[in-house]
Amino acid sequence: MTEYQVFELPNGIRIAHRQVTHTKIVHCGIMLDIGSRDEKPHQVGLAHFWEHMAFKGTKKRKSYHIINRLESVGGELNAYTTKEKVCFYASVLDRHFDKSVELLADITFQSIFPEKQVEKERGVILEEMSMYLDAPEDAIQDEFDEVLFPNHTLGNNILGTPKSVKSFKREDLQDFIAENMNTEKIIFSVVGNITFAKAKRIAEKYLSDVPATNKQQIRVKPDLYIPQKLSISKSINQAHVAIGRDAFDLHDKKRFPFFTLINLLGGPGMNSRFNLSLREKFGLVYNIDANFTSYTDSGFLGIYFATDKSNLNRAIKLVDKEMQNLREKTLGEVQLRSVKEQLMGQLAMSEESNQGYMMVMAKSLLDLGYVDSLQDIFEVIQNITAKEIQDLANEMLLPEQMSMLTYLPSES
Structure with a gap:
């Protein structure tokens, strides 16, 4: 197993690679330094909403084609949102690596957020909220964030609130991405039996055309902690x-x-x-x-x-x-x-x-x-x-x- 290697594209996106020779599976993902703490008061829950909506249509694919693209070859496509990150990732047989990178680039940078899908996914996320609220062991951990970080974005629930989720429109997603996208803070990460040269070549093929952007986040440190x-x-x-x-x-x-x-x-x-x-x-x-x-x-x-x-x-x-x-x-x-x-x-x-x-x-x-x-x-x-x-x-x-x-x- 080799140590990691890094290569930077002209637009600032970095490719991080580690070759593991004893596996046929490649794990790869695009991680962006954007999370729920970067939301404005009217945007609470929007990073997570984006995570969902990235799977709902791009300039050249509908939702079904996104879901089926890797699933049909035994692969997996998924995403998650944290307080400081959004990540879209895939796991596939190494012979489908090219296909997975192309799809990840498509959903990350070419999503169009169809209005009908926005309405549909709004309901899905509200159900997700209800699921967590019905599980006190999960709900208490989310609510404890607010106790520790009151009146700060780190204290906000990643899912948002019912009120905020019901208010989101297509334009809100586009604005949030435009306000926060910084290609110098994006990593395309690859681990599997893929050479560094191949990882570079395929990443350049699908990621080099992403326009360079340099939106600088101003993350405010939480106030002095007071026990509650x-x-x-x-x-x-x-x-x-x-x-x-x-x-x-x-x-x-x-x-x-x-x-x-x-x-x-x-x-x-x-x-x-x-x-x-x-x-x-x-x-x-x-x-x-x-x-x-x-x-x-x-x-x-x-x-x-x-x-x-x-x-x-x-x-x-x-x-x-x-x-x-x-x-x-x-x-x-x-x-x-x-x-x-x-x-x-x-x-x-x-x-x-x-x-x-x-x-x-x-x-x-x-x-x-x-x-x-x-x-x-x-x-x-x-x-x-x-x-x-x-x-x-x-x-x-x-x-x-x-x-x-x-x-x-x-x-x-």
């Missing part, structure tokens, strides 16, 4: 809880040590401190996790779990106790080594996903200008000390600095 507590009554069976606070941005040197701390506390391993306590020892939850998300200028820590209402206070106290233990007790040498080994193993396994690496490569180049090698990350992790972790616990895991959003079962 909020409780909402809902027609649900369990109490759902989100606990967290602001955290480090992508450029902060404390990011990796803090990620290590949070992985120990509530990462995906069944041996996380939270899981061992709240599930394995006391049986109060089915699942509990903690995650740390970084943005270009901010970040947040989020802890999520659900429990019977009668166990709510006890569960919250146990969460506080585990954070207190990390503040007061320094990890021993064996514990620290185990924490590092677990994290490095998890990261190595995640890199085994070629599709995942394709996306990571694009995002890293947009946000940082480079892609850390696994070995570079391992070196950073190996140099983390027990004192760093304890110091971060005392800086970041203070109860009085935590916000909390709780969904409580209604009495009825």
Whole structure:
């Protein structure tokens, strides 16, 4: 497996490539540095609406032809929207690579947003909203963003609001793209058994004619964080809880040590401190996790779990106790080594996903200008000390600095 290579087209679009020789599948995608945080107040949800509408018609294809183009050869075409990115991507047998690049370029840059399709997709997205609202474990995480980032676009729901989605017109999509499109902040990312020369040649074939644009985003950093507590009554069976606070941005040197701390506390391993306590020892939850998300200028820590209402206070106290233990007790040498080994193993396994690496490569180049090698990350992790972790616990895991959003079962 080779390390990544990068080539820039005259219009500023960069091609990022990594050859993997043991696979017949190519994963490729076009990632744009445009997300829901770039929306104006009347545009909330528009980046996600664009993601949907890109599949609904281009200058030379109708919706059916877009959907069928790769599906008919066993491939997949998809897209997603985050707070800071929109990505259109495909996975195909390597012999259909040319076909996938042509289609991705078509839906990304040549969509026409037919009015009838706008009306139809509006209904689809409203149903998507209802689906999330019916799932409290999803809804609480979206609503917690607003608690952590009030009156800021990072706090907005990526899907938008029913009111905003009902208001969108074809012209709104065109305006949003025109206001934010910057070809210098677009990455075409490829991972598979394709040579760099072939990736360059095909990317030039379909992407070099994209007009160069240089719309400069002005992203406003969130205001000073103020902890908040909020409780909402809902027609649900369990109490759902989100606990967290602001955290480090992508450029902060404390990011990796803090990620290590949070992985120990509530990462995906069944041996996380939270899981061992709240599930394995006391049986109060089915699942509990903690995650740390970084943005270009901010970040947040989020802890999520659900429990019977009668166990709510006890569960919250146990969460506080585990954070207190990390503040007061320094990890021993064996514990620290185990924490590092677990994290490095998890990261190595995640890199085994070629599709995942394709996306990571694009995002890293947009946000940082480079892609850390696994070995570079391992070196950073190996140099983390027990004192760093304890110091971060005392800086970041203070109860009085935590916000909390709780969904409580209604009495009825």
